[in-house]
Amino acid sequence: MESAEEYEIKLLIITGMFGMFLLAVSFITFLIFYQKRIMKQQLKLQQLELEHKEELLRNSINTLEKERKRIARDLHDNFGVSLSVVKLYLYDVLKKKSNPVLIDESIGNTNELLDDIIEKLRHTAHHLLPPEFSKIGLIDSIEQLLEKIEQTEDIEIDFHYSDKINFDFNTDLSIYRIVQECINNTLKHAHATLISINIYVLKDRAYIKIQDNGQGFDRKQLDNGKSMGLQNLENRARMIKADISIKSKKEKGTCVELSLNYPTKPVSHETPKQYQHHHS
Amino acid sequence: MQKDSYDIILNLAPFFLIPPVLLGILNFRKHSGKLIFIYLLVFLAAFTFLISFVLWKKGINNLFILHFYTIFEFLLLSLYYYIELKGFIIKKLYIAVVAAFVIFSIANSVFLEPLTVNNTYARAVESLILISFSITVFYRIVKEARILKLEESPVFWINSAVLLYFSGNLFLFTFSNYVLTMTQGTGMQVWVFHSLFQNIYYTLITVGLWKARKNTKLNS
Known part of the structure; x- marks a missing residue:
């Protein structure tokens, strides 16, 4: 018990x-x-x-x-x-x-x-593809492109670079194409009077900024074709492991900024160049 | 009526060892790595049961077997978990814990709880360590999210077996010497739950080994 x-x-x-x-x-x-x-x-x-x-x-x-x-x-x-x-x-x-x-x-x-x-x-x-692209480099190729545009289009171009950046061929070409695409978009849609391109290096990163004073756009209201164009820009940037930001407001212009890693190289002693031409 | 059900559960207990032992005999050579330790564990359990049974029949105190069984059971499961947790735990810490327990268990049997009584301290500590190992494995499974279907994974079943058995029996292992002093009927009521958990333990291990056998067939 x-x-x-x-x-x-x-x-x-x-x-x-x-x-x-x-x-x-x-x-x-x-x-x-x-x-x-x-x-x-x-x-x-x-x-x-x-x-x-x-x-x-x-x-x-x-x-x-x-x-x-x-x-x-x-x-x-x-x-x-x-x-x-x-x-x-x-x-x-x-x-x-x-x-x-x-x-x-x-x-x-x-x-x-x-x-x-x-x-x-x-x-x-x-x-x-600009002839001699790989020989003359990215900056000079962009300069040549801008010269051609100025000869044919009624627009002011302000091109400023503080460093003659150079990557491998594919990256250079992708950046060139992004710049080309941005300019084409501005010429076709923006009704802008000024395109400003600024290239500089800051803390091991290269920045490419393309701005216009055009009519801007609202991304949500874009049609399929134009939206695809922007997606292509983003795809190209992704392919070269670059960050891209596309900012635009109605009547306030558009700004595309591309940035990617650019390991520090020996400092270039070439003086910064400003390219400006007014088409009369 | 109640006594009959207790008798059934207690008498059926050894039979739950048969399926995993059979699976072990059939598949021992086919498997390498961590499952070998589970097979050895069930063989050890079967061998221990047989020896204990024979000694009990002869009226000889068989509690000393538990002292040895505890150490070998712990070592086999530790080896299993060592492989299972490789890359996830600090190797030196793991080896230190295992070594510490083995030394503690031996010291417990020599100095604290002689071979004629249950090694309650060692069993309780063993339970706590193995519960920690099994929870760590479950944490790893969730964190790494590599296993698509848990129910198809042998690791899930074997680990559940360890967690349920040692969790369920933690209290009993701690108070087992006191249970031995209880009246036979009362003691039986407690030990029947141990048998129940043990049956669940071997059933889940059987399911795990069966799943492992199925996975080997699919991969071959």
């Missing part, structure tokens, strides 16, 4: 055993539910990442197709028709063999047209 004390201690031990056991069961149950929730969130995140990558790929392909269309259109509009006319002039020359004056005239016209074609070809090639 168990005593009262024995009973109490037995109860204490059994209660303690079950208490600890239930605590362990609760812990394991909580863990199972918590882990399922974490895995669900992880899967969701992976899904979003995958969708994002697919969207990036789609954008890249669209951009590529757009560029191909533009090249095809340029080739057709600029060269297709002109070369046909050259052919007509040459046919004329063959027909007018007996008349030297008319032959001279046809040859003169053909020469003029060929000059025009060569110039357009140079312009198209330059737009695709």
Whole structure:
């Protein structure tokens, strides 16, 4: 027969055993539910990442197709028709063999047209990739680009750099393309009178700032095409591990700032250059 | 009626050892690494039960076996957890804890609780250490989030077995010498819960070893 004390201690031990056991069961149950929730969130995140990558790929392909269309259109509009006319002039020359004056005239016209074609070809090639890009470097290539724009567009350009930054070919080209794209966007949409480009190095980071005084935009109200253009800028920046910020307000202009790591090199003793030209 | 159910639980207890021992015999050579220690653990448990049973039948005090069993059980589970927690814990600290317990256990048997009584201090401390190890493994599982389905992972089942068994029996291990002084009926009421937790322990280990066997088949 168990005593009262024995009973109490037995109860204490059994209660303690079950208490600890239930605590362990609760812990394991909580863990199972918590882990399922974490895995669900992880899967969701992976899904979003995958969708994002697919969207990036789609954008890249669209951009590529757009560029191909533009090249095809340029080739057709600029060269297709002109070369046909050259052919007509040459046919004329063959027909007018007996008349030297008319032959001279046809040859003169053909020469003029060929000059025009060569110039357009140079312009198209330059737009695709500036010749000697890898030799002359990023800053000089941007300068050349700005010179060409000033010759054809009615806009003031203010270009300032404190350091002739240079990366590997791919990074240089990506930065060049971003600058090119920003300028194209300004020329097409902003109705700006001034583009300001500023390149400088601060604490092992290179900064490229492209600003205009145009009409600005509200990103949420952009149509698909323009929105894709901005996404392309962001994709290019991401590819070279650069940070990009695109700030714009209606009637207040647009500012695109690109920054990326630029390990400190020996200081360049070249004096800072300011490039400014007013197109009259 | 109550006594019958207690008898069933107590008498069935050894049979819960059979599935993991069989799995161990079938798969011992196929597995390398940490699972070998679980197989050795169940073999040790079976061997200990047989020796204890024989001694009990002969009327010889078999409590001394528990002193040795505690040390070997702890070492085998520590080795298992050492591999499981590799890279997640401070190696030197882990080895120090294991070594400290082994020394404490031996010292306890020599100086504090002789071989004729339960080694309650050692069992209680062992329980606390193994509970800590199992919680650490669960923490690692959640933190690293590498296991997609917990229920398919052998680690989950084996670790749950250790946590539930040692948590459930912590109080009993601490007061087991006092339980021995109780009247037989009262003592039995307490030990039946130990058997219940032990049955759950070996069942969960069996599930874990079965899952491990399935995973090996899928990977081969």
